[in-house]
Amino acid sequence: MKIKLCYADRMTESASKIVSSHQVPVPLPECALARAIRAIGDGWTLLILREALCGVERFDAMHDDLGIPRSVLAERLSKLVAEGILEQRPYREPGRRQRNGYVLTEKGRALTPALVALREWSEAHLPGGPSRLRLQTADGQEVVTRLMRADGVVLDNSSEIVAVAKPE
Amino acid sequence: MKIKLCYADRMTESASKIVSSHQVPVPLPECALARAIRAIGDGWTLLILREALCGVERFDAMHDDLGIPRSVLAERLSKLVAEGILEQRPYREPGRRQRNGYVLTEKGRALTPALVALREWSEAHLPGGPSRLRLQTADGQEVVTRLMRADGVVLDNSSEIVAVAKPE
DNA sequence: AACTTGGGTATGAAAAATGGACTCAGGTGA
DNA sequence: TCACCTGAGTCCATTTTTCATACCCAAGTT
Numbered sequence: 001m002k003i004k005l006c007y008a009d010r011m012t013e014s015a016s017k018i019v020s021s022h023q024v025p026v027p028l029p030e031c032a033l034a035r036a037i038r039a040i041g042d043g044w045t046l047l048i049l050r051e052a053l054c055g056v057e058r059f060d061a062m063h064d065d066l067g068i069p070r071s072v073l074a075e076r077l078s079k080l081v082a083e084g085i086l087e088q089r090p091y092r093e094p095g096r097r098q099r100n101g102y103v104l105t106e107k108g109r110a111l112t113p114a115l116v117a118l119r120e121w122s123e124a125h126l127p128g129g130p131s132r133l134r135l136q137t138a139d140g141q142e143v144v145t146r147l148m149r150a151d152g153v154v155l156d157n158s159s160e161i162v163a164v165a166k167p168e
Numbered sequence: 169m170k171i172k173l174c175y176a177d178r179m180t181e182s183a184s185k186i187v188s189s190h191q192v193p194v195p196l197p198e199c200a201l202a203r204a205i206r207a208i209g210d211g212w213t214l215l216i217l218r219e220a221l222c223g224v225e226r227f228d229a230m231h232d233d234l235g236i237p238r239s240v241l242a243e244r245l246s247k248l249v250a251e252g253i254l255e256q257r258p259y260r261e262p263g264r265r266q267r268n269g270y271v272l273t274e275k276g277r278a279l280t281p282a283l284v285a286l287r288e289w290s291e292a293h294l295p296g297g298p299s300r301l302r303l304q305t306a307d308g309q310e311v312v313t314r315l316m317r318a319d320g321v322v323l324d325n326s327s328e329i330v331a332v333a334k335p336e
Numbered sequence: 337a338a339c340t341t342g343g344g345t346a347t348g349a350a351a352a353a354t355g356g357a358c359t360c361a362g363g364t365g366a
Numbered sequence: 367t368c369a370c371c372t373g374a375g376t377c378c379a380t381t382t383t384t385c386a387t388a389c390c391c392a393a394g395t396t
Binding site: 001002003026027028029030031032033034035036037038039041042043044046047050053054055065066067107110111112113114115116117118119120121122123124125126128129130131132133134135136137138141142143144145146147148149150151152154155157159160161162163164165166 | 169170171194195196197198199200201202203204205206207209210211212214215218221222223233234235275278279280281282283284285286287288289290291292293294296297298299300301302303304305306309310311312313314315316317318319320322323325327328329330331332333334
Binding site: 231264 | 341342345347354
């Protein structure tokens, strides 16, 4: 997947044609969402982050859980470490030699809301029955995501959201 | 990416070894998050959803914006339509023949919180400067996502979230 | 009739994923 | 000591996707 570094001229030539605030071609390099997708937007990477969120740290455990080819897992793990989303944590079991596991960094843990939102969407809109994966607080309450306005008012899911391009 | 249909035996054999509530290998088919990732977790698909969220409806506009190969775009769009995330909306410009655009269904719009969360993560943790893509309410206030407990209390981002497997 | 345009297909080359074998280091048991 | 085991990878041949470019088609325009 080769993401283009810049938009074609469509934006400039069509800028005056934008009537509604919809139809907003923000150039990819100036879009935080596009950058996030470039960083973690691939199926195996997201599943690896799910494992990490569940506290699975070891190469072989991830390999067994996901059925991912070892070479792909190795490549994705090192990419996530290079990006600062995972870090290696050496550990040793009694009577075993030292090995490294992979755990989320602060930056990696900050992806929790996105993963929770995906989980909620899936439960609400995809077939497959209820999820056995629960994400909860230390005191056992389920965690959910909600859209809010910047002033803290929670939005119901019928509210209209519009995408606009900030003037450069 | 071939996601395994079921876990290896690790879960059953290791079930008693789970000490902390971390290390929770929920089988992939019983995990809503895994199902969401299988449905939309690939880079081009996420970028197409971003276009749709921005109100871009036409094949050629998406092609120009993303630089995606036409064949890949055609394949992804038809998959999204088959999954009920996008729907074709025929339109005709004056003096032009009828064509179809692609717009989000209700199910597709329900992905907004996940995409907003990704955008926020990117702005907070990836380099690249501020995003020009703004998501806001009709009255112009920025929209954000927040983690909450089920009882409505907003969690700050230092709160500990634990993943647990519901008993089957 | 010839030309244009949006919205796709077809095709061959290039890149990535897959699955299985192989490696390597350190610990264990005989 | 030496053969063997294990976790954590690397290597490689085969298959599958992507990529880029060219081509196609239907309706409207000149």
